[in-house]
Amino acid sequence: MRKEVLFSGFGGQGVILASVILGRAAAVYEGYYAVQTQSYGPESRGGASRAEVVISDEPVDYPKALSPDYAVFFSQEAYTKYVHEVREGAIVIVEKDLVPHRDPEVENRLRVYEYPLTELAEQTTGLSLTMNILTLGILVGLTRVVSRESIEKAVRDSVPGGTEEVNLKALKKGFELADSVADSAS
Amino acid sequence: MRKEVLFSGFGGQGVILASVILGRAAAVYEGYYAVQTQSYGPESRGGASRAEVVISDEPVDYPKALSPDYAVFFSQEAYTKYVHEVREGAIVIVEKDLVPHRDPEVENRLRVYEYPLTELAEQTTGLSLTMNILTLGILVGLTRVVSRESIEKAVRDSVPGGTEEVNLKALKKGFELADSVADSAS
Numbered sequence: 001m002r003k004e005v006l007f008s009g010f011g012g013q014g015v016i017l018a019s020v021i022l023g024r025a026a027a028v029y030e031g032y033y034a035v036q037t038q039s040y041g042p043e044s045r046g047g048a049s050r051a052e053v054v055i056s057d058e059p060v061d062y063p064k065a066l067s068p069d070y071a072v073f074f075s076q077e078a079y080t081k082y083v084h085e086v087r088e089g090a091i092v093i094v095e096k097d098l099v100p101h102r103d104p105e106v107e108n109r110l111r112v113y114e115y116p117l118t119e120l121a122e123q124t125t126g127l128s129l130t131m132n133i134l135t136l137g138i139l140v141g142l143t144r145v146v147s148r149e150s151i152e153k154a155v156r157d158s159v160p161g162g163t164e165e166v167n168l169k170a171l172k173k174g175f176e177l178a179d180s181v182a183d184s185a186s
Numbered sequence: 187m188r189k190e191v192l193f194s195g196f197g198g199q200g201v202i203l204a205s206v207i208l209g210r211a212a213a214v215y216e217g218y219y220a221v222q223t224q225s226y227g228p229e230s231r232g233g234a235s236r237a238e239v240v241i242s243d244e245p246v247d248y249p250k251a252l253s254p255d256y257a258v259f260f261s262q263e264a265y266t267k268y269v270h271e272v273r274e275g276a277i278v279i280v281e282k283d284l285v286p287h288r289d290p291e292v293e294n295r296l297r298v299y300e301y302p303l304t305e306l307a308e309q310t311t312g313l314s315l316t317m318n319i320l321t322l323g324i325l326v327g328l329t330r331v332v333s334r335e336s337i338e339k340a341v342r343d344s345v346p347g348g349t350e351e352v353n354l355k356a357l358k359k360g361f362e363l364a365d366s367v368a369d370s371a372s
Contacts, residue, residue: 023224023226024226026226027226035224036226037221038206038209038222039219039220039221040212040214040220041213041219041245059227060225063225063250
């Protein structure tokens, strides 16, 4: 088992924290090996943010996500730049309000779930910056890459002290959104 | 130019944040390429925490720190496990109160700077959890791997809102500690 997960957006959207939490959930609470990576190049100046997690049942020799199994796009720039890397059949979550220009041809070969993530977070917790955690909830709910219990524990460990409850509320909203997809599919 | 930096300790010491900030300083404010990595294995359950940054003037093909040029040890477990990896002549910072058992033979080939980092942070800001940022100040002051201005900007960008000033105070204390080493050496 090797799963590659890509989170991307712009600075301040909590892309790195989301991926740190997922890596922690996989390793500390599920016993997998995990490597979590940020790569920065000259393009970082523009504010693009990209973080990756590789989860495996054996030590991870190659830590880069070359063809992500799961991907999250929080910004147009990130989508335009990285959506082509995602492997066929990948589960992809898109912040629809922030990614107006889409590529139907690429999306045809993906399983795309689109939400107004920032707005949903704002409505759920009053804090738009919980959108990264809400998205983690959707991702885990849809993919089961780690259990809901493990991601909850990792959120609790990792978010700033005092923000645990608001973030768990965002996470659970994410689970619900994933459940409603599963319900409507059945 | 390729520099490998290792931060290690236990959970809650801000090892990951320190390395994220250093990677950001190098890439966003100095125009280098940087890759920042956390690897988790079964040992993560014990609470060991390890983060790496590779900084280069060209794209980073291999993102793991195999023989760090600079290393930080915040715990005995981390020291015992990783100090042997550090390359000869490396600049190494040790939290002396938390690493009581040392290896003189290994340290003979390193440049070791030891401080009661947690206590110094507590004295400087009243918050022991600023020790990661204080240590970044020492590291940048001693190694000049990025400029002081760049690390200041990256700290400001990266720490939780409202904690900027207290963290910058810790950072500057780190610069001072590095300066006093340089002074006494001259």
